[in-house]
Amino acid sequence: xxxxxxxxxxxxxxxxxxxxxxxxxxxxxxxxxxxxxxxxxxxxxxxxxxxxxxxxxxxxxxxxxxxxxxxxxxxxxxxxxxxxxxxxxxxxxxxxxxxxxxxxxxxxxxxxxxxxxxxxxxxxxxxxxxxxxxxxxxxxxxxxxxxxxxxxxxxxxxxxxxxxxxxxxxxxxxxxxxxxxxxxxxxxxxxxxxxxxxxxxxxxxxxxxxxxxxxxxxxxxxxxxxxxxxxxxxxxxxxxxxxxxxxxxxxxxxxxxxxxxxxxxxxxxxxxxxxxxxxxxxxxxxxxxxxxxxxxxxxxxxxxxxxxxxxxxxxxxxxxxxxxxxxxxxxxxxxxxxxxxxxxxxxxxxxxxxxxxxxxxxxxxxxxxxxx
Numbered sequence: 001x002x003x004x005x006x007x008x009x010x011x012x013x014x015x016x017x018x019x020x021x022x023x024x025x026x027x028x029x030x031x032x033x034x035x036x037x038x039x040x041x042x043x044x045x046x047x048x049x050x051x052x053x054x055x056x057x058x059x060x061x062x063x064x065x066x067x068x069x070x071x072x073x074x075x076x077x078x079x080x081x082x083x084x085x086x087x088x089x090x091x092x093x094x095x096x097x098x099x100x101x102x103x104x105x106x107x108x109x110x111x112x113x114x115x116x117x118x119x120x121x122x123x124x125x126x127x128x129x130x131x132x133x134x135x136x137x138x139x140x141x142x143x144x145x146x147x148x149x150x151x152x153x154x155x156x157x158x159x160x161x162x163x164x165x166x167x168x169x170x171x172x173x174x175x176x177x178x179x180x181x182x183x184x185x186x187x188x189x190x191x192x193x194x195x196x197x198x199x200x201x202x203x204x205x206x207x208x209x210x211x212x213x214x215x216x217x218x219x220x221x222x223x224x225x226x227x228x229x230x231x232x233x234x235x236x237x238x239x240x241x242x243x244x245x246x247x248x249x250x251x252x253x254x255x256x257x258x259x260x261x262x263x264x265x266x267x268x269x270x271x272x273x274x275x276x277x278x279x280x281x282x283x284x285x286x287x288x289x290x291x292x293x294x295x296x297x298x299x300x301x302x303x304x305x306x307x308x309x310x311x312x313x314x315x316x317x318x319x320x321x322x323x324x325x326x327x328x329x330x331x332x333x334x335x336x337x338x339x340x341x342x343x344x345x346x347x348x349x350x351x352x353x354x355x356x357x358x359x360x361x362x363x364x365x366x367x368x369x370x371x372x
Contacts, residue, residue: 003034007347009047013039014367017347048345050091050098058343064088065095066338069293071269073279089286096289099296101346106331107299108146108167114138116175116247117145117165118259119184121153124272126281133273133291134161135266138168139177139247139258141328142304144295149288158183159191166191173211175243177256180218185233188214213240215254230254262298269294299326300336 003024008016015023015038027035027042035042044052050065051058064077068088078085116139124131132153136145146164150157158181165176171194178184192212195204213235220227230253232240244252270290271279281287303322312318326332353360353368360368 006034006045007345008036008039008041009043009348010036010039010041011348013041014351014370015039016351017349019347046343049343050095051343054091061091062339062342064091065293065342068092069269069290069297071271073271092293093285093289095342096285096292098342098344099292100288102341102344103146103292103296103299105346106326107143108164110168110329110331111170112138112143112168112329113172114165114169114174115140115172116177116243117169118177118256119161119165120179120256120259120263121157121161121181122263122266122273124149124281124287125277125279126272126287131281131284131287132157133266133287134158135259135262136161136164137259137262138325138329141325142258142262142307143325143329143331144262144299147291147295149284149291153181155183155187159187162187162191171209173213173239173243174209175213175215175240175247177215177217177254177259179256180216184216185214188212189234211235211239213243215240217254217256265298266291266294296341297338300324300332300341301338303335304328 003026004020004022006024007019008024010016013036015021015036023037024034025037027033032045033042034045046052046054046058051061054061060081064081064083067077068074074085074088077083077088117136118139119134119136122133122135124133129151132150134148134150134153134157136147137143138145145168148157148160148164150160162176162184169192174192176184176188178188189208192209193206194209196207197204214233216229216231216233218229218231220229232254240254244254267273267275270287271277272281272287272290301324303324307323307325307328309321309323310318311321322335324332324335327335351367353364
């Protein structure tokens with residue numbers, strides 16, 4: 001337990017969310033508690049993590065989560081560890097909420113030059129119904145950008161899925177490759193617009209981004225023959241082909257192979273997504289938790305073979321530097337372990353001084369000078 005790497009989680013503390021400030025000291029080694037010198041409050045070192053107030057050994061909980069995240073059936077986990085299904089389900093949902101917060105903080109709030117993004121949907125088998133899961137990814141770094149779960153594959157779902165790309169994308173040249181679903185065209189054109197702020201009181205005019213290209217890959221099967229039609233919309237075809245070459249690393253053609261490969265990864269690790277499976281999902285929360293757990297493991301913990309870098313050692317030797325999608329995108333500087341991901345502590349927002357009229361007191365001014 002290193003107190004310097006911890007921060008005070010008290011929402012009323014001026015030092016909340018700040019590390020390496022010298023205000024955190026051990027309070028009880030046996031109970032794993034620390035004390036903040038600013039607010040004089042004590043807190044558990046697991047506060048803000050998956051393992052807060054869990055009675056089971058964190059190593060065992062982590063092992064169960066990792067096994068489930070890599071496709072191990074829940075019946076096998078119940079038989080091997082002897083836990084109740086409801087207990088394992090509660091761990092799974094808590095891990096999903098934690099991974100969703102990590103994803104929102106590190107991926108969804110970042111700004112990246114995507115170059116090329118792809119989106120697709122997966123049909124999920126549910127109890128008495130069907131669900132749809134939409135996924136998006138950044139092609140050059142294979143980074144999973146986010147997903148949406150909906151009961152129907154309609155305009156609202158596609159608009160929410162496109163918004164996950166718009167939230168991360170910088171205003172640069174961008175190619176978005178999708179399938180033949182017609183809802184994508186209008187959703188992309190509506191999402192990638194910027195309001196023209198000119199000091200007017202009325203509603204500002206929305207200006208469409210100039211260099212956003214749409215690529216459609218339409219697949220049809222007739223009499224056992226597969227035909228593929230590729231279409232380029234909204235932009236110069238040559239510029240779109242240049243983005244394909246820059247993002248895929250070679251002169252290729254318009255395709256959705258990368259998002260389909262990501263779909264295969266999710267199908268392999270989540271039994272409810274398998275095509276020929278008797279596993280049925282009962283609750284949307286369980287499916288959403290699985291989506292964020294698998295997505296965070298894929299982004300931060302799993303090295304991708306196509307992202308590795310070859311380093312020459314002399315004239316005849318070389319070595320490979322493994323990279324994860326988050327490492328290739330510049331969101332982190334190392335490959336995360338599963339323990340680091342599941343114990344990542346999300347800091348609260350920085351303290352703001354109370355609003356008051358007149359000049360602040362000396363005590364409040366001292367807090368402002370140190371912690372703001």
